[in-house]
Amino acid sequence: MVDDKYLLALSAFHLGMALFCTNQLLLHQRHQRVYVPLALFFVTQSVTEMLSILDLVVVDESYDYVVSRFNSLHVPAVFAQPLLLWLYVRALTSEDNGPPIRQRLWHAVPILLAISMVVLFWTIPKSLFAQNDLEFADLSQYIQAILIYFQLVEVLFYIQVTLYLVLIMKMLSRYRARLKDLFATTEDRELTWVWWITTTISAYLLLSVAEILADLFGIEMFQLFSDASDLTSGLSSLAITWVIGIWGVRQQPGLMPKTHSAPAAAEQELVAAKYERSALTDDHATRIATKIERAMTKDLLYRDSNLSLWDLAKHISVTSNYVSQTLNMTLQSNFFDYVNKWRIQDAVKQLHDTDETILVIAHDVGFNSRSSFYNAFKREMNTTPSALRAARPAP
Incomplete structure (x- = not known):
């Protein structure tokens, strides 16, 4: 005993x-x-x-x-x-x-x-x-x-x-x-x-x-x-x-922004998980999609490692509910996959065109860690950053 x-x-x-x-x-x-x-x-x-x-x-x-x-x-x-x-x-x-x-x-x-x-x-x-x-x-x-x-x-x-x-x-x-x-x-x-x-x-x-x-x-x-x-x-x-x-003891609620600037109190109701039919028309959704694309291509917003849906909505002056609906119904993607696709595209370009280390590139395009970068890269490209860089043509 x-x-x-x-x-x-x-x-x-x-x-x-x-x-x-x-x-x-x-x-x-x-x-x-x-x-x-x-x-x-x-x-x-x-x-x-x-x-x-x-x-x-x-x-x-x-x-x-x-x-x-x-x-x-x-x-x-x-x-x-x-x-x-x-x-x-x-x-x-x-x-x-x-x-x-x-x-x-x-x-x-x-x-x-x-x-x-x-x-x-x-x-x-x-x-x-x-x-x-x-x-x-x-x-x-x-x-x-x-x-x-x-x-x-x-x-x-x-x-x-x-x-x-x-x-x-x-x-x-x-x-x-x-x-x-x-x-x-x-x-x-x-x-x-x-x-x-x-x-x-x-x-x-x-x-x-x-x-x-x-x-x-x-x-x-x-x-x-x-x-x-x-x-x-x-x-x-x-x-x-x-x-x-x-x-x-130290865990914070995850579905809330870490800054007080977003979202505003009036927008709290706009962050529901699923949405009903709203006043968002197809033409309006197309215009919002264009704004989102511009925020990525010109403003490189995806490079912000702490980027949230509310940040994107504030940047393009559209409610977060409309942004989310546009992503899901027009661009056929959730926010996470959409932003990380842009990050990986940027990383692929840098892997081909520069000699920066993989860790530097990962942080530059918006990833907080090497592991999350590798996981996203493998999911998107079906290969690793190291393998892609090794396969690039010799100068």
Whole structure:
């Protein structure tokens, strides 16, 4: 068995990290709708770790029933974590506040069931805590019903986690597509770390379900995993908290401009992901397309590494909604692909005509990193910058 002192040290470190992240998140003055759900997520982890420490510190068996009852309080905290993580990602990937949560009261059902578990657990007689090796058949019908209810709620918890993971993955997919409608450079706004967290939790969920099924059907698990399950669980939870803490504390909402100059308050409604039919006629769209092309060919606007849809709209004196519609319906491209196509065309010309290094060319045409330049170049030209330069005719 794993020594309790290791579990105690792990829980204490986890508690300190959760409290520190909570404090840092609550210090944010802007975007509180993003950071408050994540702060509450760390509060629930703090509650869970404090109760774990209580369970490890109190060794007097006469207080087992008291510790067990108080330790049941971690159940609502654990049930709240998937909801809070979903609320955080939802706010992080939204352009507005989204639908009010009060219109989706079903999100509160698992937490209410968890609270009911705590209430029922506290009704279990003290005498049962002092008895060992109790058979299910020897228990009263009331206690049997409570235990069955607990099992059903536990199944609901796994369903809840699965549902929120699916919802988060869908939000991330929509977010990635929307980034390309608004920004020419997206790597500093990508939420790759959230993808990794979601994937890790999914894998851990599958492992937990496998362990439960193995125990249910009497299948022997690996002895090493069985002996160290508490430590493994603690380390996994700590690793997830660590990653969320490192990235979540500093992560900014991605679908907003980094400068205050764009867009103006009156244009906020013009940045919706999809548009309905508007007053934009074909002739008007053609004129806007001409302005966009001129901004690229004459003004070399694509060389701005922080170029956004709002910047382009301001430059050509057209609303961002009309610019986006023109790109999608007239030029048949999203903003990201359109701008990066111009960047790659410029880079190809420089690779042929100059001896500048590839990194210098990448930065000159508007890319922030060598990797993003290579990825865009390979996607557009089906070859690498090095291979293209090597194939140019000798002077």
